[in-house]
Amino acid sequence: MSREFYDRDPRRVSRDLLGKVLVRRAGSNLLAARIVEVEAYLGENDPAAHSFAGRTPRNAVLFGPPGHAYVYFIYGNHYCLNVSCLPDGVAGGILFRAAEPLAGVDEMTRSRGLCVNSAHDPRKLTSGPGRLAEAFGITRERDNGKDLTSARSGLFIADDGFRVRRIVTTPRIGITKAAQLLLRYMIAENDFVSGPKKPGVVK
DNA sequence: ATATCGATTATCT
């Protein structure tokens, strides 16, 4: 996806990111998964966003040019992947919450610390922001700031022509501020979305 | 099926 794709309101970009493919390429290794669930974070006007209190060393990528990876570490355990939106100088981003594995399932299984020889529910691989990051081997040290619009970065987003039928929105997960806003976007009736199955708002 | 809780550390007050 182009730089301009991300140079828009995160709510707009969130809808258009659903159905696209997250790709990790390292040497001959290929990981790919279809994005099925994201959350929009609106920047300095959104109390739930990391960028709400202004620019810091941690969140600097969110204030930079669009289309770059913002990776943060949370709960002493997990990394989460975001992409920056809006022009350089304006904060905004999108959290990748869940995806459907398309390629590299064995490597994702290993990265998640599961045995490749036994059968697993494939949703355990990439359903949830911490799981998705772990399956792709994403860390802040390795990936924060990477250009997701360039295949040369080894981590990028691609369009394979997949068409999303319906999109569902719900409140965002795990936040306490601005908790009522419907800024979580997912593909309707998709088995790989995170969390318990709950009715949402069909749009 | 939902509820609760511990893990473990960067970041901010």
Place this chain on the structure above:
DNA sequence: GATAATCGATATG
């Protein structure tokens, strides 16, 4: 010193 854009294990209906 408290909190956090989570997960997995355990307990209970």
